[in-house]
Amino acid sequence: MIDLDRLETRLRADLAAALGVSPDAVYLGEQPQRVQRSGLEVWIEPTGSERPEVDTVLLRYELRLRLKTRPGVRRTGVEPALTLRQQAEALRERYDGTRAFANEVPQVVACALEVLDASAEDTGYEQSVELRVLVQ
Structure with a gap:
């Protein structure tokens, strides 16, 4: 059985390291x-789970x-939406088709990551990706 807390703790730590942000x-x-x-x-939002097979x-x-x-700070240089898209693509390369965390969480069978459409907000910019983790 998967230890969900362990998986999510490992995911948070790995994302922080991959993106170079504080935990x-x-x-x-x-x-x-x-x-x-x-x-x-x-922001990692759990969006559900399903059982494709009895043991997964x-x-x-x-x-x-x-x-x-x-507010009021004007940004110069690279367009923020482009930077977020590049970060999302880096995550896709890191997780899509891999067995991320296999050493720490051996129940992970595979990961898939899809980059979703970007949107702009009043307080900043947002880029969403969907991460699917298959576990046994």
Whole structure:
């Protein structure tokens, strides 16, 4: 049986390392946190599970990469939406078709990641990806 807490803790740590953000910028929950930080944060939203076979479970998460900006601060340089898209593509390369966390969570059989459409918000930018984790 999968230890869901262990898997989600490992996912949070791996995402923080992959994106170069502090661990407290990656959080899991049903709702986004109301934080007063600027920069990149990752909201991991569990979106369900299913049993494709008797001994396996497919877990679904929506990873929302959110670039938070301070009101009144004008950003220059690279377009934030492009930066988020590049981060999402890097995550796709890291997780899609792999057995992420297999050393720490051996029940992981495979991962798949799909980059979803981007959207703009008043407080920043957001890029979503769907992560599917097949476990035994």
